[in-house]
Amino acid sequence: xADQKRWIITTxxxxxxxxxxxxxxxxxxxxxxxxxxxxxxxxxxxEDTLTRLKAIPGVVDVSxxxxxxxxxxxxxxxx
Numbered sequence: 455x456a457d458q459k460r461w462i463i464t465t466x467x468x469x470x471x472x473x474x475x476x477x478x479x480x481x482x483x484x485x486x487x488x489x490x491x492x493x494x495x496x497x498x499x500x501e502d503t504l505t506r507l508k509a510i511p512g513v514v515d516v517s518x519x520x521x522x523x524x525x526x527x528x529x530x531x532x533x
Contacts, residue, residue: 458498458499458500459499459500459501459518460486460496460497460498460518460519461497461499461507461517461519462494462495462496462516462517463483463494463495463496463497463507463516464493464494464513464515464516464517465493465494465495465512465513465514466493466512466513466514468511468512469511469512471490471493471495472488473512474510474512475495477511477512478495478497478507478513481507481510482503482506483495483499483507484497484498484499485497496519504516
């Protein structure tokens with residue numbers, strides 16, 4: 455089994471986000487959160503499942519879920 459990595463799925467409005475979530479689960483995606491308000495779904499899967507995930511109707515993009523650190527307040531450095 456491939457190592458699980460965290461992903462953000464961006465969806466279109468052509469299908470219900472909950473129907474897309476069910477299809478993602480069937481394709482091997484471990485759904486974390488369904489963010490209906492912004493049309494995104496977070497979760498984890500191995501890289502070997504990406505082709506199947508991208509082929510699901512209503513999936514627009516599959517991107518790595520990377521940490522963001524904007525630094526401490528008043529820091530002269532930004533990302």
